[in-house]
Amino acid sequence: MKKELYIMGVETSCDETAVAIIKNGRHIVSNIVASQIESHKRFGGVVPEIASRHHVEQVTIVFEEAMREAGISYADLDAIAVTAGPGLVGALLIGVNAAKAIAFAHEIPLVGVHHIAGHIYANRFVKEMEFPLLALVVSGGHTELIFMKEHGYFEVIGETRDDAAGEAYDKVARTLNLPYPGGPHIDKLAHEGTPTIKLPRAWLEQGSYDFSFSGLKSAVINTLHNAEQRGEKINPKDLAASFQESVIDVLVGKTVAAAKEYNVKQVLLAGGVAANKGLRAALTEAFSELSEVELIIPPLSLCTDNAAMIAAAGTVLFEKGQRANFALNANPGLDITIHN
Ligand code: KG4
Ligand code: ZN
Numbered sequence: 001m002k003k004e005l006y007i008m009g010v011e012t013s014c015d016e017t018a019v020a021i022i023k024n025g026r027h028i029v030s031n032i033v034a035s036q037i038e039s040h041k042r043f044g045g046v047v048p049e050i051a052s053r054h055h056v057e058q059v060t061i062v063f064e065e066a067m068r069e070a071g072i073s074y075a076d077l078d079a080i081a082v083t084a085g086p087g088l089v090g091a092l093l094i095g096v097n098a099a100k101a102i103a104f105a106h107e108i109p110l111v112g113v114h115h116i117a118g119h120i121y122a123n124r125f126v127k128e129m130e131f132p133l134l135a136l137v138v139s140g141g142h143t144e145l146i147f148m149k150e151h152g153y154f155e156v157i158g159e160t161r162d163d164a165a166g167e168a169y170d171k172v173a174r175t176l177n178l179p180y181p182g183g184p185h186i187d188k189l190a191h192e193g194t195p196t197i198k199l200p201r202a203w204l205e206q207g208s209y210d211f212s213f214s215g216l217k218s219a220v221i222n223t224l225h226n227a228e229q230r231g232e233k234i235n236p237k238d239l240a241a242s243f244q245e246s247v248i249d250v251l252v253g254k255t256v257a258a259a260k261e262y263n264v265k266q267v268l269l270a271g272g273v274a275a276n277k278g279l280r281a282a283l284t285e286a287f288s289e290l291s292e293v294e295l296i297i298p299p300l301s302l303c304t305d306n307a308a309m310i311a312a313a314g315t316v317l318f319e320k321g322q323r324a325n326f327a328l329n330a331n332p333g334l335d336i337t338i339h340n
Contacts, residue, residue, distance in 0.1 A: 006072060007318060008080045008102075009311025012095030013087025013115050014140070015046045017058040018307035019066035021077070025315040026124055030069035031301075031308040034058045037181065044180050045170070052090035059098045066307075074106040081314020084112035084324070085334030086141065092330035100326055111314045112324040114336045116142055117154060119270040121312035122302040130265040130294070136255045138279070139271030140166035140181070143251075145209045145258050146336070151316040154336045157258060158209025165247060166273045168213035172220050172243055176236050187276050190244035193237025197223060199246045209258050216246050248282045256286050259293050266294045275303040 004023050011018040020031040036054045040046045067074070082099035085092060096112075103110040120135045129151070137144040143165045145158040163171070166183055173182020178189075199219050202212040220243050227234045259267050269283060280297055287295035302309060 005315065006077050007311045007315045008066070008077050009113075009118075009307035009309070009314055010080065010082040010095045010099045011115075011118065011305055011307040011310045012055045012059065012091050012098075013083045013085070014091060014305060015040055015051050015054075016305040017055050017062050017094075018305060018310075019059075019062045020307035020311050021066055021070040021072065022308055022311040022315065025312060025319075026128070028125060028308050029072070030066045031306060032062050032066045032069065033306050034062050041180050044174055046088070048088045048090055051088055052094060055091055055094035059094055063098065063102070074102065074108065077106070077108050079109040079111050079314060079318045081111040081113045081311050081318070082328075083115045083118065083310050084328060085115065085331035087115055087330075087332060089330050089332045092332065096328060096330050100328060104326065109318065110324045110326075110328060111318050111322055112328050113310050113313045113317065114154075114334055115310075116144070116146075116270070116336050117152075117313040118309040119274075120146065120148075120154075120268055121316070122270060122298040122306070122309035123268040123296045124312050125302060125308065126298055127294075127296050129268075132262060132264045133266040133268060134255070134259050134262055134264045135268040135270050136251065136283075137270045138165040138251065138273035140164060140170065142271060143211045143213070145254065147258075147262055147264075152320050152322075156336065157262070158211065158254060160211040160213060161204075162212050162214035163217060165211070165213060165251065166271070168217045168247065169273065171217050172240075175221050175224060176239070181272075183273060183276065186240045186244060187278060189237050189240035190278055191241075193235060193239070193241035195242040195245040196238050197234070197242040199223075199242050201246050201250050203250065203253070209254050211250065211254070213247065216243065244276075244278050248276075248279050251279060252282045252286050255283065256290065259287075259290065264293060266296055269295070269297045270303075272304045274298060275300050
């Protein structure tokens with residue numbers, strides 16, 4: 001009888017080529033991430049064509065490294081879980097086809113995973129999930145509040161109507177001439193400044209869990225331009241602090257309200273912006289006053305794109321009997337509720 005369950009994860013949806021192997025759903029055996037950030041920096045954002053080329057160059061090396069580090073053979077793998085979407089189609093295709101080739105050659109079951117499901121399941125390396133739970137997903141492409149009543153069930157109760165939180169960070173950073181990706185730079189500046197500049201908070205209609213960050217982004221840009229026209233100088237640290245406070249106020253406010261309304265046992269933070277120090281601190285403080293809800297925050301290394309999280313989500317889908325066939329395709333607009 002086989003005791004251990006080994007799942008390989010493959011992630012190539014944006015600018016990281018990543019392969020990981022995890023054991024029994026919650027233990028990382030190997031986790032290799034080849035980042036392309038340096039190649040995209042000079043363009044101020046991810047260039048899809050460059051991303052695809054890098055994935056092609058890196059993918060075989062990353063597979064080999066993940067296998068070598070894990071010290072297992074392909075025969076030991078129970079399944080391969082791969083990000084099928086959303087993301088850049090050319091980038092996704094590299095991972096999907098590489099995973100299909102390995103699955104075919106070694107006769108290993110294949111599971112398609114939603115990228116955001118992966119971000120949420122990064123939390124399972126910290127603590128076992130308890131349902132019902134609420135996930136606050138904040139990444140470069142997504143800002144969502146997702147309700148989960150069980151493994152593999154995702155209900156989007158709120159989402160952004162325009163820019164994602166990470167996108168707003170990156171755009172504001174670009175206005176301040178900070179390098180890509182801008183999120184970590186704004187985070188750092190914000191801690192050196194004081195939130196003295198008045199900026200809007202988009203609460204939207206009463207009771208809505210949707211978000212909107214484009215008004216805030218425009219307000220930051222206008223503040224800078226107006227000051228420039230008047231020949232005044234705005235302290236970038238104070239502007240970063242004011243912007244960050246506005247983003248965090250809304251994210252935390254809506255998450256606390258939804259956690260109460262949906263009576264959840266846990267709140268999980270997920271996505272690249274989960275690395276934000278200010279957001280981590282504000283959520284920790286808010287939930288320390290709500291003792292019936294347990295807040296889980298992944299370690300920094302598991303907040304940004306990686307394949308261990310894809311393997312973690314893939315494990316529960318595999319255990320639920322989900323299988324992809326060789327017709328599995330990259331789907332840049334994949335809907336998370338298809339996992340239900
Ligand atoms: O989840 P992720 O790695 O990729 C997507 O799936 O989009 O998220 C990347 C995003 C970028 O917008 C980046 O600026 C943002 O996460 N980010 C941060 C921080 N670290 C990364 N945003 C704010 N504060 C941070 N410390
Ligand atoms: Zn991501």
